[in-house]
Amino acid sequence: MEQAVIELKRLTKKYGEFTAVAGLDLSIQPGEIFGLLGPNGAGKTTTILMMLGLTEPTSGTATVCGIDATRNPMLVKRRVGYMPDDIGFYEDRSGLDNLIYTARLNGIPAKEARERAEELLEKVGLSSAAGKRTGAYSRGMRQRLGLADVLIKRPEVIILDEPTLGIDPEGVRELLALIRDLSRNEGLTVLLSSHHLHQVQQICDRVGLFVGGKLIACGDLDTLSRELDGGPSHAVELDVSGWNDRLAERLTAVEHVVSVETVDSDALRGAAPGTPGIVTVRVTGTADVTPLLAALVVEHGASLVGLRPMRYGLDEIYHRYFEGGESSGRVH
Amino acid sequence: MAAFIEKLRTAGKERDGAVRTASPFWVMVQKEFGDHIRSWRFIILLAIVTLACVGSIYAAVTALKNGQSDASSSDATSFLFLKMFTESDGSLPNFLTFLSFLAPLIGIAIGFDGVNSERNKGTLSRVMSQPVYRDDFLNAKFVAGLLLIAVVIFSLGFLVMGMGLFTIGYPPTPEEFWRVIVMLFITTVYVGLWLNLSLLFSVRFRQAATSALSGIAVWIFFLVFYSMIVNLIGNVTAPSDPNNADAILRQQDWLMLLSRLSPAYLFQEAASTLLLPDTRTLNPFITQDQAYLAINAPLSFGQSLLLVWPQVVAIVAETALSFAASYVAFMRQEIRSRS
Numbered sequence: 001m002e003q004a005v006i007e008l009k010r011l012t013k014k015y016g017e018f019t020a021v022a023g024l025d026l027s028i029q030p031g032e033i034f035g036l037l038g039p040n041g042a043g044k045t046t047t048i049l050m051m052l053g054l055t056e057p058t059s060g061t062a063t064v065c066g067i068d069a070t071r072n073p074m075l076v077k078r079r080v081g082y083m084p085d086d087i088g089f090y091e092d093r094s095g096l097d098n099l100i101y102t103a104r105l106n107g108i109p110a111k112e113a114r115e116r117a118e119e120l121l122e123k124v125g126l127s128s129a130a131g132k133r134t135g136a137y138s139r140g141m142r143q144r145l146g147l148a149d150v151l152i153k154r155p156e157v158i159i160l161d162e163p164t165l166g167i168d169p170e171g172v173r174e175l176l177a178l179i180r181d182l183s184r185n186e187g188l189t190v191l192l193s194s195h196h197l198h199q200v201q202q203i204c205d206r207v208g209l210f211v212g213g214k215l216i217a218c219g220d221l222d223t224l225s226r227e228l229d230g231g232p233s234h235a236v237e238l239d240v241s242g243w244n245d246r247l248a249e250r251l252t253a254v255e256h257v258v259s260v261e262t263v264d265s266d267a268l269r270g271a272a273p274g275t276p277g278i279v280t281v282r283v284t285g286t287a288d289v290t291p292l293l294a295a296l297v298v299e300h301g302a303s304l305v306g307l308r309p310m311r312y313g314l315d316e317i318y319h320r321y322f323e324g325g326e327s328s329g330r331v332h
Numbered sequence: 333m334a335a336f337i338e339k340l341r342t343a344g345k346e347r348d349g350a351v352r353t354a355s356p357f358w359v360m361v362q363k364e365f366g367d368h369i370r371s372w373r374f375i376i377l378l379a380i381v382t383l384a385c386v387g388s389i390y391a392a393v394t395a396l397k398n399g400q401s402d403a404s405s406s407d408a409t410s411f412l413f414l415k416m417f418t419e420s421d422g423s424l425p426n427f428l429t430f431l432s433f434l435a436p437l438i439g440i441a442i443g444f445d446g447v448n449s450e451r452n453k454g455t456l457s458r459v460m461s462q463p464v465y466r467d468d469f470l471n472a473k474f475v476a477g478l479l480l481i482a483v484v485i486f487s488l489g490f491l492v493m494g495m496g497l498f499t500i501g502y503p504p505t506p507e508e509f510w511r512v513i514v515m516l517f518i519t520t521v522y523v524g525l526w527l528n529l530s531l532l533f534s535v536r537f538r539q540a541a542t543s544a545l546s547g548i549a550v551w552i553f554f555l556v557f558y559s560m561i562v563n564l565i566g567n568v569t570a571p572s573d574p575n576n577a578d579a580i581l582r583q584q585d586w587l588m589l590l591s592r593l594s595p596a597y598l599f600q601e602a603a604s605t606l607l608l609p610d611t612r613t614l615n616p617f618i619t620q621d622q623a624y625l626a627i628n629a630p631l632s633f634g635q636s637l638l639l640v641w642p643q644v645v646a647i648v649a650e651t652a653l654s655f656a657a658s659y660v661a662f663m664r665q666e667i668r669s670r671s
Binding site for chain 2: 045049052054055074075077078080081082084086087088089090091092101102104105106107109110149153
């Protein structure tokens with residue numbers, strides 16, 4: 001098994017009486033996009049600071065790229081790019097100058113620094129604004145410049161703290177696509193923290209739910225869904241015209257299927273609400289059997305009007321974990 | 333200047349065999365220096381100081397033209413060049429007074445938002461996440477500021493010298509020249525002290541305005557109130573018996589020590605001793621024998637230097653102290669984005 005890029009063991013940070021991070025264990029594999037998910041004040045930023053050696057842990061160790069971050073922060077910082085939330089630039093300097101400065105701080109010679117900076121500005125789509133003062137940049141431009149700033153030292157790991165905060169949806173989409181491409185094409189390990197569920201859901205391989213300084217759940221979405229219910233991880237909604245009990249029995253008999261039940265058709269989804277004869281059925285199971293279900297319905301002589309494979313969304317998981325609220329049973 | 337810095341840092345180290353790369357420290361110094369020079373604050377400061385210098389020269393030259401010929405000294409032209417820095421016709425303070433008044437302001441203006449503005453703009457956490465030692469950041473702020481101050485002070489000094497030469501047409505002797513150079517050097521160290529103090533405030537206070545105000549408060553305190561307070565203490569602790577010479581001497585020594593805690597006082601003593609070679613001692617009390625038997629002649633350069641040596645050391649020590657304080661404060665702080 002490959003060695004983990006980021007390995008946290010019993011990591012704890014206390015501020016006086018207050019425990020910001022309590023005994024955190026976490027390991028992140030190379031090439032992974034890991035989402036650290038939690039409400040404000042959960043200790044996400046503190047954890048990140050400890051990984052970079054910017055804050056000393058009260059106890060426990062943080063190992064990044066095989067280096068102890070507390071003992072040897074310089075080596076870690078050489079190999080890890082960190083984008084703080086609400087990143088700041090020298091506002092009276094241009095974007096290009098800011099990037100070159102960062103590169104030079106990393107010991108890159110002036111000429112190469114300029115080349116790399118121009119290349120990266122091109123990549124994040126800022127080459128037209130390269131000479132503009134960063135004070136005049138919009139929020140989205142600043143975040144993209146921040147990404148370029150993180151990448152200029154050619155890191156092995158990038159850590160992004162709330163990278164999508166305060167950007168419009170289109171900007172978020174572009175930024176996330178950029179991050180995903182980077183991870184896929186250049187094998188970067190990405191750790192990003194966020195409290196925006198949907199965004200994290202879109203690009204993360206695994207997520208960790210972080211509340212009150214503790215990692216309460218960790219894994220990919222399916223695992224989390226399973227942990228949530230301890231049961232089915234897949235659900236499919238079928239809109240069927242010509243529904244009858246025999247069909248229900250047939251469906252229930254399919255391997256992996258746990259339950260078949262009719263539900264009220266969701267008016268919001270606009271699936272022909274109130275249309276007579278159409279019944280919405282939810283089938284849950286432990287594996288994905290969607291094609292089989294469709295085939296069965298058609299075979300049976302009923303007509304399949306709609307078919308929606310569903311997964312437990314992070315929203316739901318988040319809500320259940322954090323609020324401890326009763327199960328609403330709603331998936332989407 | 334940029335070329336000078338460039339030379340300094342490449343001379344610094346050669347890493348990775350053939351590839352020469354600047355150490356992050358000098359990269360930061362270079363950037364800080366550039367930022368200072370481009371800032372409006374620096375231009376305004378420079379304008380004020382230059383105006384003050386030109387004014388003081390004018391006053392000095394007028395004074396020299398009008399009345400110095402019948403001065404008490406038999407040798408009227410002795411150290412005429414130095415008089416340009418210390419004489420005045422009364423309309424404006426002389427150069428030295430101006431300098432001791434404005435120098436702290438330069439230091440405070442350059443340093444007061446050094447750390448907290450970076451923190452508030454979120455650039456501090458970005459820089460700190462690069463492979464940069466934390467103390468390098470503070471050191472770079474200090475070194476860049478000090479370099480700038482040295483450039484300003486020395487160019488002003490040379491400006492005054494040159495203009496003086498031009499107007500009075502009397503060239504300095506080598507000794508006078510060296511006296512002025514050493515005085516400028518001491519001024520640089522003195523401004524360095526204020527720079528450090530304001531850096532300390534900028535580490536300590538999150539708001540730039542608070543830090544600037546604290547710096548100015550300390551400045552005014554030492555400039556105006558400190559001597560008053562020392563006088564007050566002197567009055568209160570004055571020995572009851574005016575004939576008790578021992579007690580009076582001891583009390584005066586004690587007051588002297590108190591005054592010399594103030595960097596402004598130390599600087600005043602050091603600079604005026606260097607520019608007024610007639611100053612033979614900085615001790616307020618000399619016995620009648622000493623006064624009577626002393627040869628009425630100016631001190632040599634070396635002797636003047638010896639006389640001010642403790643003052644210079646004290647200023648450097650105070651600088652080191654405030655640097656250490658800001659260093660410790662900065663090292664202990666946690667760096668988060670914009671907080």
